[in-house]
Amino acid sequence: MLPIIQVGPLSIQTPGLILLASGWIAISLVEHYAHSFNLSADQLIKIVFTALVAGVMGGRTLYILQYPSAFSSNLLSIFLPTPILFDAWGGLVVGILVGLISAQKMGLPLWGVLDALSPGLAFFGIGLGVSHLSSGSFFGVPSSLPWSIFLWGDYRHPTQVYEIIFALAIFGIIWFKKNKTGGTSQSYGDLFLTFLALSAFSSLVVDGFRAETAWLVGIFRMSQLMAWVILAISLFFLNRRKRVTEIN
Amino acid sequence: MIFKDYRSVDMRIKRLFVSIVILFLSGGWVVYSHFHFPVVQMENLEAPQKGFQSPTFSLYGLDGTAHSLSEYRGRPVIVNFWASWCTPCVKEMPTLQNVYADYSSEGLVMLGVNMTWQDTKTEIGKFIEKRGITFPVLLDSQGTVSQLYRVQALPTTFFIGVDGRITDVIVGGPIPDAAIRAKVTHLIERTP
Incomplete structure (x- = not known):
């Protein structure tokens, strides 16, 4: 666990740094391999940046709407360049929606765009796991297994390490599948649905070892139930697409 | 032609079977993990x-x-x-x-x-x-x-x-x- 790196007088938050670095590499991957999906790198990057800008603006706007009185004394603070004044989940939803709309406006095949983004998303998943390890969040239940790690006053399942291992495996599978099938319009959607199914499966397994969770539905972890639903939907669409491809 | 159709149906059933098994086992894991690795109150x-x-x-x-x-x-x-x-x-x-x-x-x-x-x-x-x-x-x-x-x-x-x-x-x-x-x-x- 290394939440902060001290560089002289600067205190750099490691999780944020890791997320930024992995996001940058993910975008570079998307740009570099856009041609494998018969898509223009410029158009894809335009979509990614439109989504990012919309996400940042949406996240800030939603935060202001939640706490308008906090900004009333100084309206200029609306424009402060800080991640503190930000609704992360709201920003994510706005970013995804705007990204999808801009892809549609450009007349790009939606499934093709999602496929082209998949290797980048899979790489970002590795960064996300490493950022969780550095911050100590998403920690596991107490365990006496030889590979358990000491965190928050107890020996625990290293759920962050499990998350990284799964993310590495997902990235490997997506990379292999991209090289094998990427590019043909008949296979558009397969790569993204595979990524979605594998990510949902990974979340479902790893979250089972997690000690803390934001929400419970009845007695079950919300994240696991959501992952199960996403897994079911992605498997359904994968099967249906295979069937359509076979009929054609 | 008929043989190809049979093979296609066979593959479809296999895929469906595998999907159902994955979903069944995943559902089982959700229930198992709840009882064996309970969430702690942070x-x-x-x-x-x-x-x-x-x-x-x-x-x-x-x-x-x-x-x-x-x-x-x-x-x-x-x-x-x-x-x-x-x-x-x-x-x-x-x-x-x-x-x-x-x-x-x-x-x-x-x-x-x-x-x-x-x-x-x-x-x-x-x-x-x-x-x-x-x-x-x-x-x-x-x-x-x-x-x-x-x-x-x-x-x-x-x-x-x-x-x-x-x-x-x-x-x-x-x-x-x-x-x-x-x-x-x-x-x-x-x-x-």
Whole structure:
């Protein structure tokens, strides 16, 4: 666990740094391999940046709407360049929606765009796991297994390490599948649905070892139930697409 | 042709079967993990991290009064770790003072924990007088509380809810006025 790196007088938050670095590499991957999906790198990057800008603006706007009185004394603070004044989940939803709309406006095949983004998303998943390890969040239940790690006053399942291992495996599978099938319009959607199914499966397994969770539905972890639903939907669409491809 | 159709149907059934098995086993894991790896209530664990129960401490203030975090249970609390030589801490203080002045009537408690083991009482006294700080400034003379809260950089600010749970940790500063006010509003809104 290394939440902060001290560089002289600067205190750099490691999780944020890791997320930024992995996001940058993910975008570079998307740009570099856009041609494998018969898509223009410029158009894809335009979509990614439109989504990012919309996400940042949406996240800030939603935060202001939640706490308008906090900004009333100084309206200029609306424009402060800080991640503190930000609704992360709201920003994510706005970013995804705007990204999808801009892809549609450009007349790009939606499934093709999602496929082209998949290797980048899979790489970002590795960064996300490493950022969780550095911050100590998403920690596991107490365990006496030889590979358990000491965190928050107890020996625990290293759920962050499990998350990284799964993310590495997902990235490997997506990379292999991209090289094998990427590019043909008949296979558009397969790569993204595979990524979605594998990510949902990974979340479902790893979250089972997690000690803390934001929400419970009845007695079950919300994240696991959501992952199960996403897994079911992605498997359904994968099967249906295979069937359509076979009929054609 | 007929043979190809049969093979296609066969593959479809196999895929469907595999999908159902995956979903069935995954569903089983959700149930199994619930009973074998139950979720813990983070608010029952003490750690200087968002979501956890705030570690309790007692310190003396500059005026010699003893302050214990537990005595403020039931009220929203901001704990700010600072030192008089730390430039961002110095810049942040007027904002903290303004927020304290505006929200103390609504129950907000603000504790400025000075890293006295790296500071001097004379400097602290001068600073407080010059800046007109009215919230309690506590002296961490041995560094035990900053160690307990794993303070790695200054300033570090903890936002603590009425139940004693840490709702936010901000490392570095100065924190914008709007951010502190938003977080205080959030804490006060959650006060029963």
